Amino acid sequence: MKIADIRLLRATLPLDPPFDAAWDPVPRTRFAATVVQVTTDEGLVGYGSGDSMDGFEPYAELFLGHDPLAIARHVRALETISFHAGRYWPLEVALWDIMGKALGVPVATLFGGATDRLPVYASTGRILGPAERVDSILAIKEKGFRAAKIRIPAERADEGIATLRAVREAVGPDFELMVDLNQSWRMPGDVRAALDPAEVRRIAAALAELGVFWLEEPLPLDDVAGLRSVRQATGIRVAGGEMVRTFPELLDLVTADVLDVYQPDVVLAAGMLRTRTLAEVVFSRNRRFTPHTWSNGIGLLANLHVTAGVGGGPYLEYPYDPPTWTEERRDFMLAEPVRIAADGMLQVPSAPGLGFEIDEERLARLA
Numbered sequence: 184m185k186i187a188d189i190r191l192l193r194a195t196l197p198l199d200p201p202f203d204a205a206w207d208p209v210p211r212t213r214f215a216a217t218v219v220q221v222t223t224d225e226g227l228v229g230y231g232s233g234d235s236m237d238g239f240e241p242y243a244e245l246f247l248g249h250d251p252l253a254i255a256r257h258v259r260a261l262e263t264i265s266f267h268a269g270r271y272w273p274l275e276v277a278l279w280d281i282m283g284k285a286l287g288v289p290v291a292t293l294f295g296g297a298t299d300r301l302p303v304y305a306s307t308g309r310i311l312g313p314a315e316r317v318d319s320i321l322a323i324k325e326k327g328f329r330a331a332k333i334r335i336p337a338e339r340a341d342e343g344i345a346t347l348r349a350v351r352e353a354v355g356p357d358f359e360l361m362v363d364l365n366q367s368w369r370m371p372g373d374v375r376a377a378l379d380p381a382e383v384r385r386i387a388a389a390l391a392e393l394g395v396f397w398l399e400e401p402l403p404l405d406d407v408a409g410l411r412s413v414r415q416a417t418g419i420r421v422a423g424g425e426m427v428r429t430f431p432e433l434l435d436l437v438t439a440d441v442l443d444v445y446q447p448d449v450v451l452a453a454g455m456l457r458t459r460t461l462a463e464v465v466f467s468r469n470r471r472f473t474p475h476t477w478s479n480g481i482g483l484l485a486n487l488h489v490t491a492g493v494g495g496g497p498y499l500e501y502p503y504d505p506p507t508w509t510e511e512r513r514d515f516m517l518a519e520p521v522r523i524a525a526d527g528m529l530q531v532p533s534a535p536g537l538g539f540e541i542d543e544e545r546l547a548r549l550a
Contacts, residue, residue: 184285185224186251189243189274191236192218194549196515200507203309216479216516218546221277223251227284230541231276232516233450233482239271246274251281258456262429270428272454276485276537279455283536290485290538291531294459294492299531301491303501303523304330304361306477308508312342313349320350320358323503329527330359330396330498335386337364337378344389351393359396359498367400367423377402380409387417397422397444410441422446425475430457437464446500448475450482455489462493476500480514480521484537491531499529515549518542 194216201212219231229251242264246257257278261271283290291299305323307316316333323331333350335343343362351360364386366377378386383401390398397420402409404423414421422444427433430453436442445465449455452475462472472495474486483501490499501523502513510520518540523529532538 184227184250184252185248186221186246187224188220188222189246190220190222191239192220192546192550194218194516194546196512196549198512202507214512214515217273218481218516218541219273219277220541221251221274221281223281227251227281229277229280229282229284229536230539231273231278231280231450231481231485233273233276233448233478233485234270236269236271236273238268239274242268242271251278252285254278254282254456258454261454265428270451272450272452273481275454275456276450276481279485279488280536287535289531289533290488290536291492294455294489295494296492297494298491299533300524300528301487301496301499301531302329302527303529304328304332304359304498305503306332306500307504308334308502309504310334310336310339310343311346313346316346317349317353319504321353322505324354324358327523327525327527328501328503330361332361332363332399332500334363334365337366338375340378340382340386344386344393347390347393347395356394360394361397361399361422362390362395363399364401365399366402367404368426377406380406380412383409383413384416387413387419391417391419395419399423399444399446400425404436404441407439407441414443420444420471424452425477426451427453429453430461433457433461434464437461437468437470440468442470444471444473446473446475448478448482449485449489450478451475455485459489459493462489462495466493471495471497473497473499477502480510480517481537481539483513483521484532484539487529487531488537501529516542516546
C-alpha cells in the first residue's frame with residue numbers, strides 16, 4: 184500500500200457571535216479549518232486536522248509513494264520539515280486514521296487500549312464577570328460535566344480570583360475547577376511582559392484556597408525556577424506544555440521536573456507517536472498527562488485516542504463555552520459533532536481509525 188494523494192481541504196465558518204478579544208487580540212467573524220485528506224492506492228482515506236498547514240504543499244512529495252503505515256519514517260520526516268517550516272502534525276493524524284482502518288481497530292487500541300472512555304472538563308475561553316461565569320458553569324454542570332477550566336486575565340487577576348470564588352460557592356466542593364493564566368505563549372503581536380513570579384505565587388495561593396485542581400501556564404516554560412517556586416510555595420499543581428515545539432524540549436521539561444501536569448497537544452506540539460512516548464516517561468515520574476485539545480473535533484479525537492490508549496487523565500480537555508464555542512461550531516467539518524455522555528464521559532469511537540465521518544458537502548460549500 185502506498186500514499187497516492189494528499190489534499191488540503193480548507194474551509195471557513197461564519198461566526199455569530201464572533202470571537203472577541205478574550206479569545207484573540209483581533210476579533211474574528213470567521214473560523215478557519217484545514218482538513219488533511221490522505222488517499223492510498225488501495226482506496227483507503229484518512230483525515231487529520233488541528234492546525235492551518237500553511238506552507239505544507241511543497242513538502243507533500245516527501246510522503247507520496249511511501250507506505251502510509253511506516254509511521255516512524257513519516258514522523259522523522261515531519262520533524263525535519265518543522266525545523267525549516269511549520270508543524271504539520273495533522274498529516275500524522277491522517278496516517279494513524281488510515282492505519283486503524285487498515286487493521287480494523289480504533290487508533291486508541293494501537294496506542295495501548297488502556298480505556299475506552301474518559302471524563303472531560305469543559306474548557307472555557309471567554310473572560311466573564313462573576314455572575315455571568317457562575318451562570319455558565321452551572322449550565323455546564325447541568326449538562327453533565329464534572330469539571331471546568333476558567334481563564335483568568337493576567338492583567339486583572341483579582342477580578343479573576345473573585346470570579347473563581349463565586350463559581351466555587353455556586354458549584355460546591357465536588358466539582359473540579361482548573362485555571363489558565365496563559366503565560367507560556369503569545370498570540371501574534373502580543374508583546375506584553377509575563378507576570379512577575381511573586382505575583383503568580385500570590386495568585387496561586389488564593390486559588391489553592393479555593394481548591395483549584397491545577398494552575399495552567401502561570402509563567403513562561405523557560406522560567407524553571409519560577410515554576411518550581413509556585414508549586415513549592417502554594418502546593419498547587421502546575422500544568423503546561425500545550426504547544427512546545429519539539430519532543431526534546433518536552434523531555435527537558437520532564438527531566439527538570441518543571442510541571443505536575445503535561446499537556447502537549449498532538450496536533451500542535453510533537454505529534455501522536457512522540458506524545459505517546461512522552462506520556463510513558465511522564466507516568467514513570469508519577470506525573471499526569473492530559474493533552475490540550477483546543478482545535479476542532481478531529482484534533483480533539485486525535486488527542487482522545489492517544490490519551491485513552493495510554494491511560495492519561497484524570498480529565499481530558501473538551502473545548503466548550505457557548506454561545507461563542509459550541510460543539511456544532513467547533514466540529515463543523517464533521518458529519519456529527521463530538522459530544523459527551525450525560526455522565527460527563529467522552530467515549531472513544533468504536534469504528535476503525537479515529538472513528539468520525541467528514542461532512543464533505545459542508546466542507547465544499549464553505550471552501
